[in-house]
Amino acid sequence: VADFADGRLYAALAFLAVVPSLGAYFFFDRLVGAAGPARASLTVYLIPLFATLAAWPLLKEPPHLYHAAGFAVILAGVAVASMRRR
Structure with missing residues (x-):
């Protein structure tokens, strides 16, 4: 309290x-x-990843397999969105 x-x-x-x-x-x-602004804006999608990683030591919430799956989807999406078009 x-x-x-x-x-x-x-x-x-x-x-x-x-x-x-x-x-x-x-x-x-x-x-x-x-x-540049377009690439920097992709960092917004990393906020859930950082929040989950911060909750591990601060709130004693251990990561689970679904966190890893979510991280993979987030990172794959950011990687695809940041690819340069030919």
Whole structure:
């Protein structure tokens, strides 16, 4: 149960609201500059993959076979979408 009188809770929430958001925009902006907007937009499809991988150590949710299948489908889709047309 959270102690809403504890200032550390609000400091942690502020940190989690600001730092990852700014970091994500910074790195996405760098990716757009390096790879172009069309290729950089494909990273949106990787969010479920990263969320699942983050849940493993943080929430103690072990990955299962269906995660691997989902990862394969996501990565295959990103690979096909990023292929250059001839």
